Amino acid sequence: MPSSITGLVSHPLSGDTVLQHEIAAEQASSLGHAGRRVEKALMRLSEADESDAEARDRLLNVAADAVHGYFIQRELCGLRRHDDVIEDMAIPRRVLARLGAS
Template sequence: MLRLPNSITGLVPHPVSGDTVLQQEIAAEQASSLGHAGKRVEKALERLSAYDGKDETQQKALLQAASDAVHGYFIQRELCGMRKHDAVIHEMGIPRRVLARLGAR
């Protein structure tokens, strides 16, 4: 029986099935999409908190944009198998007024 030396056995790649490659690609896309959705939430919340509050129409638009971003983020999290959002709500500091409008149009 012929065996490879220990010094190069780690260099020989293990065979990978097409299904494994596909699953890895899907996981990478999910992670990327979730990251982008999280950034959209952060930006929308920053714009909302920075608003001076003088124009009610503008304030409603910023509130709706933040709510839409959070809604999309929650949907993306659920598609990735993360069903509980309590920790994220706390960590991101999502205001109750934004949460109250989730899914509203």
């Protein structure tokens, strides 16, 4: 129906605006994926058999890698502070220590 009849005015999106929306959607998707990867790695670490030091150390490395990737993804999205995420996700100090954080 023509906009003159409906009273609606259509404003076509520019190519740049469409591209910015696509980039934002990809960033959000990637950030969500990285966050789920951290959650899974932390769950596996928490369920690790404390008597198996080798397996626990391997899971600790996997968790540290996942957290590192998540922090990088957050920074690429412009999110520089990680304190709230560390608290909300209950990222253990031993994982942060593997990243060189204190």
